[in-house]
Amino acid sequence: MNRVSLTWARFSWPTFLVFLTLILPWYDSGSESVFAEAIGDKSWLFPIVLLTGILSILALIDPNWRRHALAGPLVITGLCWLFLQAFTIGLRGPHWLLILDLFPSAVDGQTGFGFGAWALVLALVGALSEVLAARGFCRGDRFASFSVIGIASLLGLFVLFPILKLVFAAFVSNDGVISIYPFFSRLVAPDLWGAACLIGAGRCGVVINSVVLGILAGISATGLGLALALLVSRTDFRMKRWLRALSILPIITPPFVVGVAIIVLFGRTGIITVEVASLLEIRPSRWVYGLPGILMAQILAFTPVAFLVILSALEAINPTLEEASTTLGARPLTTFRKVTLPLLRPALAAAFLLTFIESLADFGNPIVLGGGYDVLSTKIFFAVVGAQYDLGRAATLSVVLLLLTVTAFAIQQVWVGRSTYVTVSGRSDAGLVSPAPPVIKWIAVLMVAPFVFFTFGVYLIVLIGGFVHDIARMELAPTFTHLWTAFSFEISDTGLQLYGSAWNSMITTLWVSALSAPLTMGIGILTAWLIARQEFAGKHIFEFITLLSFAIPGTVVGVSYIAAFNIPPIDMTGTLWILVICFVFRNMPVGMRAGLAALAQIDRSMEEASQTMGAGGARVLRDVVLPLIKPSVFTALVYAFVTAMTAVSAVIFLVSARHNMATAYIMGRVENGEYALAIAYSTVLMLVMIVCVALMNLMIGRRILGRRLSFKEGSPS
């Protein structure tokens, strides 16, 4: 029996509790400990002091406090009271007058949670997990129990709570009355549902616009993705490797830069528009702004997603099925039509739904290229950030957007997820992949060629745009002016002086990315481990919520964070932390997916062996799981880092003058028409990302390759 851990089990959280109540400042601005505040005029805090006191004494006198009948009720009452008082007594006093009868001093109100309050929440959550573990939760494993309770609390606080708060805000009228009426009046507004454009008369509502855009983007991206996947896996096409590399580009491309490049190419004074106009002798127009432009940018951005989904399905098809069809006398085209394509159907549906969701959630492209074509995400943005601050309207639009994406996501999970044809079963019987029929091959080439040219053109603009005098007017004299505007510096006697206008946002971005990436990875992998390897009550709900956060568009997250974290008890807007937290919970599902995929490859009995030899959950994770899934840990880390550097939709709501992010800064430059500066900054951002990923690879990747690994452990050779 591990003596150290026994001692910690006995004294850990309760001892911590005493320390907290006596020492740490309770509120976030200039306050004393909860004990001092409670015997001061914040008398409603006294129950907290009392409960924690009793719990600590219980732990001291009873070595088996975790199983004591009082422990559970004490902890739960403590947590409930803590949140109840925080949410009922706000900055300007209590929300219900009744409370003043109980605690007259509550009229002065209270500020948000400080270190003391947060630490107490942590301690109580810890104590709760101990009590539950002692009752057999997570098979009695204390670490797993703490992880489940902890992550569930975090998800509740940073995913569910903001969304609920947002939905609530949709029901609050502009003068603060709660009723169902404002929600409906906002919901039936004609600028939401108007369908005039479909019959060729005037403009459509914003919901119709979003859905039309989503469907078009989904179909185009899926079609192109299929063509690309066929070229890569079923032909001897020579550019295969380049096509694969192409799929990584959008991930590291900062938002707006593609939009800007499209404007430079196709805008009213755009290079191609002007050429074509003079050729056909017509007046150049603003044709690209609106649906055509957004669609172009989205196809560029989302085709790789569809490509990867379809490619993996295509490669998973058992070649013997196609061979069987051939031996039965089918010609290649018939085989393709009757066997290959039907087998791909679930993947095609999945690719369509994914790009549909991404298109609806997209913010960067519509805001640059939208013109008069409003979509939900931009409408939400202007409702909050524009001249008319209307949280109720933003919330209502967010609810509509959320319903759309969640529905699409649910269809994808339930319908497509179930009808996936698994044609590989363990050991694949060898067969040769049959090449795509020539007709199909040439159709694919014809589809892909314009896409590749277009991508090439866009990235050419991105590559040189920042370093020539004025790309929009084709003034191609090389210059570093733009770069210097953004990143000028001076080394003088007083040290390094950073003058460039972009330094602030660049440094914040690096900080936020560096802080959020390891947290994202850690929570993601831990969650994957809990879902794959632990059995606990409520696991299905836990899994559902983690999956749900996939489907929440960034814009909705941004608005919901404003709705939830602008006022006490949790006021974090304007801090660096809200940016970090936002990224952690937005990107965590990706880390989780990587972790789940890796864990599925690892024989579970290795972890059980570790347990039977005396390792608790934390040791199992450290000694066995992490070393074996290191590659996907690294992938998750890189992904989290890169996404944090390029994401825009959620952070655009959360940045502040003090903590501005690179993407928000670039958006400002685009809005001012400073395209060259925006492009220059984007290029620097991409370079920084590449350097950082290379550095991470050097630091962590080296160690991954250091040991010979055999994942198929135990199989006799």
Next chain:
Amino acid sequence: MDQPAIEFRRVVKRYGDTTAVAGIDLQIEQGELVTFLGPSGCGKTTSLRLIAGLELPSSGQVYIAGRDVSHDPASSRNIGMVFQSYALFPHMSVLENVIYGPTLRGLSKRAAIDSARELLDLIGLQGLGDRLPSELSGGQQQRVAVARAIIQQPDVILFDEPLSNVDAKLRRKVRDEIRSLQRRFGLTAVYVTHDQEEALAVSDRIVVMNQGQIEQVGPPSMLYERPKNAFIANFIGDANLISGVIQGGIFKATDVLIPLQDQDGPAVISVRPERIGLLSGGSATILSASYLGSRIEYLVDALIGEVLVSRPIFEPRFEAQDSVTLQFDPTTIIRVG
């Protein structure tokens, strides 16, 4: 010590709506090797994992060395386990694998290495400590798994179908190795298998399980010779189950009359194939004859139904379509229902 090494008291394990273990009472004594035997899904592996602490009972108690461990996780029980896949850590050397447990439980690394080397020498793996598991043969990997499980003198060592990854030809050897190691160290062992021959060969006692319940517990010879019911008779070895009626000390089934002192009423008897003799000529017909090297198995069509008969190779042989008479030995007949 008088107390049993392991005790199950009304142990139940449910997963949602399915009941894997449905109320088991069992005692396992110090130093004995007990096998859980049964068809797949009978609850034998779940029972093993309940001892290990990899599952906790839904109700009832599990005692190890007299201590109620029903709520203790695997990490705080003193057990060793050998997994079906061996579950050796691929990123650790053989030595690191073996000292993993002792160092976790507070032994100094030096002391752990010393005892690990000693143990590896003892089980014939000298000089392989620095290899990675993937560089060993299947049999060697299995021995490392055993060494890893017994190094910290566990209260009990658990084997989860340890032979299923061993080549058929090696199984007998590995089986004997396990048995002799268990005897040499005086270990209490619980062994799970679905192979009845393996269970008969290796066990002090066998626990036959079916649908989450214990059907019968006893030494191998007892289970084979005195099966308690039709399931046991059928599951351990081959058996002909014949339904009939007992009346005044005679068992009757169509044209078969066998003296059998038992309570009157409808009855099922079990007759082992090797306990039935064949005489030339009669009302029964040979349906097929299978030559199996050491014996010949006949499927015989008799009035009581199809009967399996196994005869030594040196006896007169019959061919399909031959007419025969079946000959029962009353002393080897067991009533099972």
